[in-house]
Amino acid sequence: MADKHRISFEPVDIEMEAGEDEKILDAAFRQGVHLMHGCREGQCSACKSYVLDGEIQMERYSTFACNDAEVEEGYVLLCRAHAFSDCTIELLNFDEEELLNSAPLQQVSTEVLEIVEHTRDIVGLKLKPVEPAAYEFKAGQYADLTIPGTDEHRSFSMATTPSTTDHVEFVIKKYPGGRFSSLLEEGIAVGDTIELTGPYGNFTLKNGHVLPLVLMAGGAGMAPVLGLLRYLSETGDTRRIRFYYGARTAADLFYLDEIRALGERLADFGFVVALSESTDGAGDLDVAVEAGVVTDVVEAAEPELHKAEVYLCGPPPMVDAALALAERRGVPEDQVFYDKFTTAVQPDE
Template structure:
C-alpha cells in the first residue's frame, strides 16, 4: 500500500489525506472536497496552486498551463501532482461554497438514445442514465471508451431538470478514439459508463450581474445548459451569448437558441464568423467582436467555453478590461493537439 500524507490547504484551513499513488485532485474528490478544476489533464491551469511546504512531483503536463519558471518557483497543477510528504498548499483559485458543498462524483450506466450530426464535425449524443445523475449547469462528465479503461470528457447541454436524457455536443477529430465511434462504432441502445459531475465553470445561483457567454465549437454545450437553466428558473439577468464559428455552415441550434432567448427578459445572441462574411452575422474572431460590442465587461459575469486559443484570447480581453477574477468562469476544451485523442 502506498504511503499516505496530510495536505493542508491555505487560506481555507482545510485538511485531507492523499496516497502517493493518487493525484491530489483525485484524492480531494474522493473525500468530498471540490477544488477548482477544469480539464483534469494538465492543460488548462484552473487547478494551479502554490506549494508552501512539502515534496510534490508532477506527471506529464502542458507547459502552457504551468511553465518551467513557475514550476521552479513552486507552482503545481493539482490534477497532475503527487505528494511524497506532508504538504501545505496555497489555493490560488477557490470557491468556498463549492469546496465542501459540491455534488458527489458518481459512476452510472447509460444507454445511447440518439446520435445526430448537427454540423459537419459536431454530433449530438443523447444518453439515458439508468439511475439518477446529478449535475449543475456548466459541468461535464467522463464517458468511458467501450472496451477500454480510457475516458473522454464532455459537457452536458441539458439541465438537471430533465435527468431522464442528457445531451452532449461532441466535436469529431480525425483518429479520435471516442469521436470516431460516433460514425459507426456506437448505436442506439448501446451502453456507456458515465462518471461525474466535474467542472467549476458553473452558473452561480443568487448572482445578479449581467451574463456574457463566449463559446466556440462544442463549447456550445455548457452554455446551452446555462441558458436553459436561466430560462427554467425565470431569471431576469441580462444575457449576451457570443458564439464563434469559422463559416455559416458551422453554426447550429440557431432556432433553439432564439426560442430560449424569447423566454428570457433581456437576451441577445451574436454568432461570429472568423473566415467568411454571411448574412447578418458578425465578422471576426469572437473575442474581437465582444470587445467591439461590450464596453462595460467589468460589470458582467463571464462564462467562457471552447478551444484553448479562443478561451485564452477571451481571458486576455477580460483581464485588459479589469474584470474581477471571481466574475470569470471558464472551461478549455482540449483536443488531439494537446492530448492523445478525443
C-alpha cells in the first residue's frame, strides 16, 4: 500500500491525507474537500496552487496551464500532483462556502431508464441510481460516466436537481467517433448498467447571493443551466434571471416548453434564443429570437453585465468568447462561473 502524507491547505486551515498513488485533487474529493477545479486533466489551471513546503511531483500537464517558470517557482496543478512527503499548499482559488459544504465523491451503479433524441446531435440520457440508491449533488454539477466495457470515462453535466431522487438526467452532444455518444445510437440500451462517479464542478448557485443572474449556454451546455433553472424555480428565487441560449438553427432547439413553464414560476425571468446560422422557422416557436452568436446577443442586451453573476456552459469557443465578454464588461472574476470541458482524448464532452 502506498505511503500516505498529511496535506495542509492555507489560508483556509484545512488538513487531509493523500496517498502517493493518488492525485491530491482526487484525495480531496474522496474526503469531501471540494477544491476549485476545471478539466481535471492538467489543461485549464483552475486548480493551480503554490507549494509552501513539501515534495510534490506532477504527471503530464499542459504548459499553457502551468508554464516551466511557474513550476520552478513552486506552482502546481493539484489535478496532476502527487505528494511524496507532508506538504503545505497555498490555495490561489477557493470558495470557502464550497470547501467543506459539498457532497463527497460517490461511485454509483446506475440503470439506463431512457434515451431520447432531442435534436439531430443532442441526446437525453436518464439514469436511475441503483447501488447505492441515493446520489448526492448540487444543481449545476457534473459527473463522470464510465464507457461500458472499458476503464475510460467521459464528463457530462447533470440537468436534474437533488429533489429528483429517482433519476439523474444528462444532455449529451453526439460527435462522429465519440466513444460514449456513439454508443447512445447503438450499444447502450434501456436496462443497461452504467457506472457514475461524482459530483464534480463549481457551477452551482451560492447561498445568500442576491445579484441578478445572466445564464449563457450553447449545445449540451443546456444541461447544467436547466438544472439551475429547475432549482431556482423550486426555491422561488425572486432575482432578475436572464437565460441566453445559442444554437445554429431552430431545428437545434429543445426543452422550450419546460423553460417557458419554469419561467412562469419565476418572478423576473427572460429567455432569448440566439441563432447563428438561420432564423428560418423561428417565428412559430413562441420564444424571443435574435440572429447571431449568443455572446453578441448578450453584449447588446446586457449593458450592466458587471452587476450580475454570470454562468456559462457550452463548447469551448463559446465559453472563451463569453469569458472575453465578461472581462471587457468588467465583471469581477468571483461573479463568473463556468464549466468548459476539454476534448483532448475524445470529443464526447
